Amino acid sequence: MYFSEQIRIRSKKNPKRILFDESLDERILLAAKILSEKKIAKVILLGDKAKILKKAKGFEIRLMESDFLQFLQKEESRLEDFSKKIKEIRKKKKLTLEGARKLLEDDMYYAAMLLREGFVDGIVSGACHATSRTVVPAFQLIGTKAFSKVSSYFIMEHEHEIYLFADCAVNISPTEEELAEIAVTTARSALQYGMEPKVAMLSFSTKGSAKHELVTKVQKAVEKAKKLAPDILIEGEMQLDAAIVPEVCKRKYPDSKIKGNANILIFPDLDSGNIGYKLVQRFGKAKAIGPILQGLNKPINDLSRGCFSEEIVDIAAITCIQAQEKG
Structure with missing residues (x-):
């Protein structure tokens, strides 16, 4: 049995809520379809539902909302709550409430707060952005395990x-x-x-x-x-x-x-x-799954910008396994 099959089977035993913040990317949408239809993970797509479905339709990807596929849009009440909490988290940096609210314009910061507050179990990001855009919010808002280097x-x-x-x-x-x-x-x-x-x-x-x-x-x-x-x-x-x-x-x-x-x-x-x-x-035609982050308090994983949909499915399955380990 291939490694990909093994991790997908493990993920399906206790599928977790995995959030994608790059919800308009074709590869993400196709991965979301695979993950939800095969019940590998409970997919949450961050963004406007109508825009996401329109984009998916343009790619000829049919998405069906279900227990394994949900859409989540930014809410004003959460933005206010998250802004206050980020200000407190970053108080040593003297971050203002306005500065915290500004950070939340970046979907990855909003996603990280959803994870921190327990609304999701893991995040997969990075298909469209550099690693730093995934890692920095993770460092700042999720934090690292004691005596651990990410x-x-x-x-x-x-x-x-x-x-x-x-x-x-x-x-x-x-x-x-x-x-x-x-x-x-x-x-x-x-x-x-x-x-x-x-x-x-x-x-x-x-x-x-x-x-x-x-x-x-x-x-x-x-x-x-x-x-x-x-x-x-x-x-x-x-x-x-x-x-x-x-x-x-x-x-x-x-x-x-x-x-x-x-x-x-x-x-x-x-x-x-x-x-x-x-x-x-x-050159060696090996399959590469990752990068997989380790040392964080909760699972967030980065994608290579050159990734394909099947690789995204594998990363999501691994993120599920990491979340399972956390209980």
Whole structure:
């Protein structure tokens, strides 16, 4: 069974309310149709119902309102309430009531408040906007778990094998402490999918084969990650081939316990992570699901602007699973 099928089946067991704020995008509308008709998630489309239905009709997408497909428009009473609450949340930044109301003109801020106040269980956004437009309201209004760094990972499905790549969307140049936390958090996320985490922290060096401050940073991150989670198999620093090719691992890293079978790849920075997943996706014909955010108090997930409807369905299913974990 493909990974996509597995997560959709899990989502259907307890479908959650997933809100989309980019409700006029063709890919979102098609994903909403699939999600609602197959009862994978309870879809909520933010915006004017008549405009959304007109846009869907133009794309020849037939949407039927039901328990699994609802439309939600901004309400004046909620705007007033949310403005007051945002002012309080952001009081350290001396945000005025007018400034809070201005923020709510952005649908993502309104969506984040709906999530914060329990009107929805998760948000999927980013099909039409940069990652920052999804992540900043999430940081400001949803917040992070205690002692947690928000990061992201992609689920890469290649020839029925599943890998997690991190961080490919959020942290530009993580410190050694941040790299360690990204490694541990991603390993914990892998447990949600029944994976046994085997974490490789990547570099252009394997076990000191090169000397450079960037290599040293990864080496120190490995040490810190192991202290944070002694129960998880974490190794490095290592080159990619040593991480995933057993024959190469034997030569380059003979005492490795991963033995070239890593299923979680931690990239040293956003340059390598973002380029790496796209290379595997485009040249290797792997399926990329993500980016999936981790470390937030409630589930919000970002989409790649190059995503397709089926990928949006998968992200929504994962968002449901994250919401299920929260109860």
